[in-house]
Amino acid sequence: MANRSDTKTRILDAAEKLFAERGFSETSLRLITSKAEVNLASVNYHFGSKKELIRAVLARYLDVFMPTAADAIVAVRNADANASLNDIFSTLVNPLLDLNQVRADGTTTFLQLLGRGYIESQGHLRWFITTHYGKYLSLFVKAVGESAPHIPPAEMFWRLHFTLGTVVFTMASADALTEIAAADFGEHNDIEAVIRKVIPYLSAGVSVPVNKDAM
Amino acid sequence: MANRSDTKTRILDAAEKLFAERGFSETSLRLITSKAEVNLASVNYHFGSKKELIRAVLARYLDVFMPTAADAIVAVRNADANASLNDIFSTLVNPLLDLNQVRADGTTTFLQLLGRGYIESQGHLRWFITTHYGKYLSLFVKAVGESAPHIPPAEMFWRLHFTLGTVVFTMASADALTEIAAADFGEHNDIEAVIRKVIPYLSAGVSVPVNKDAM
DNA sequence: TTCAATTTAAAACACTCGTTTAAATTAAAC
DNA sequence: GTTTAATTTAAACGAGTGTTTTAAATTGAA
Known part of the structure; x- marks a missing residue:
């Protein structure tokens, strides 16, 4: 049996889960392919290398998030030219939560991946994000700057x-923090909270x- | 020639520099021992394992910083029972800068190590810090809490x-950020700034x- | 049905890692 | 000066990594 539900997708799904949980360099291709129930070599066949797999995992989220987030910010500023900083940041909540409809636990996974991405890997991921999504980042920076002109x-x-x-730090350790908060204070927070x-x-x-x- | 200026210290000095720069898991014992100009096996001989070396590197700073920081906070609160949050945080500046007298670049190195320590290594470092320095952490948390009772x-x-x-994030990437700030805004910040x-x-x-x- | 292209599979490759071993060397004690 | 303990050295071990290779199986079009 070949191509049962797309090997490529099975790899991406398994990889993003493991990357978010344990970080990129702590996740071996053997662990990914065993969870995905595909052959070890298929990662290099479909993606070329581990680095490119990492980028593909992130791109799957960024391609959805970045445009919707940018649209939301533009919309808010059109509606209220004097939108506060709180408004700008709050605008990002819905685009983030929408990722839960793209994939189960999408919001948490995306934010954790982003955190891991900025913490690990000095070079290639920063370069990938800024060159592929730089125009969105500039838009965010501009909106924030104009909302705090002082x-x-x-x-x-x-x-x-x-x-x-x-x-980045909060999201990378969000699961652990939520558990501690539940144990110590009886709070039961989800990612939106x-x-x-x-x-x-x-x-x-x-x-x-x-x-x-x-x- | 043996024991030229203490192998143990040479290892600690080389290790803390490399750990701060590249993180713990990205720094191999072979790199450390070659920089320190000692034999590979001497790490395991003097420290037992890489994990214990990491803890020894951090302990050398924490043993200096924690008591002086705690003393400073106690002193400030004795002088002014209504010390503000800004006062409490500012109190930590001098103990941090004093680390530059312990070792060249001590402040930056310590903060970067702390950052790496909390970002990497799920278990053993968190456990080591909370069990060995828990009473200081509690004191900090208490002081902060009472300075913001609302x-x-x-x-x-x-x-x-x-x-x-x-x-943690800022310090782990402080060098890179300082460089960018210098290039983009002509600012020349040191760690104190x-x-x-x-x-x-x-x-x-x-x-x-x-x-x-x-x- | 045949044939070529794609996909999967198992194995090996080349490398790095932390750690251990056993011999050589040095420093200290008597 | 000899003996004893501490330290340093070089080499190897065993396990893990990403990647490549080779061959087999499967697929879709001619």
Whole structure:
């Protein structure tokens, strides 16, 4: 029996789950192919290399998320030219949650993959994302900057990277944190609850007035 | 020639530099021992295993930083019982910068190691830090909590992890970010400048009032 | 049905890793 | 100065990695 439900898709589905859980370099091709119930060599046949598989896994999400997120931001700014930072960040919630309709647990998986991607792999993934999705990133940066015009560009550069760190780290360990929160505080959060917790934190940090003494 | 300036120290010095730069699992013992100009087997002879070497590298910093940081926080709270969140965070700056006197580039190295430690290695490092330095961590959490009494404990749990993510991610990529900032904005930041930039961001995020609608 | 292209399969390749072994060397104790 | 313990050395081990190769099976079109 060949091509039962597409070997390529079976590999991608197994790989994204394992990559999100354990990171890229900690996930071997042998583990992926055994979970996907396909032959080891089929990864190199269909994708060329492990690096290209990683990029394919991320592209499957980015190709969906980036355009819808960009559309949402454009729409919000057309409706309200003075949209707040909180509005801009909140705009991303729905495009993120929509990923759950693309695939089960899509939102969590995507955010964890993004986190792993920025934490690991110095080169090829950063390059892949910025060259393939750079125009969307520029749009996001522009929207945030214009919603907090009292922050100079250089300061905003740092704060957006602080923000990236917050999101990436939180999402990469979201499962563990949710478990601890449930055990210690009886809270039962899903990924949407965590997203809605982090947004006010980010908005406050990004827009806090710059202290000239500390520069 | 044996024992030229202590093999153990040579290993620790080479290891901490490489670990901070490339992460733990990306740094092989062969690379460490070649940089340290010692024999490969000496790592296992002096430290037992790579895991124990990693812990020894971190302990050398934590043993210095944790007590002085705790003392500083106790002192600030004795001087001003209503110390603000910004005060608490700022109190950590000097203990951090003092690490530059322990070793060249000590502050950056320590923060990057801490970042790598929390990002990588699911188990043994988290366990090592919480069991060996738990009392200091509790003191920090208590001080922060009491400086922002309007934030419920469960919410504070999440915000402190957001904060951890910001710090860890920023420090792990501090070198790259500083370079970009210099190229794009003509800013020339050292590690102290980055620390002083991040503190107001963190204080604002941690202390922003909780929006009941979003819970 | 035949034939060529695609896909799967099993095995081996070449390499890196942390660790261990056993001999050689050095430093310390008597 | 001899003996004893600590340290350093070189070599090998065993397990794991991504990738390539070779051949077999399967597919779709002629």
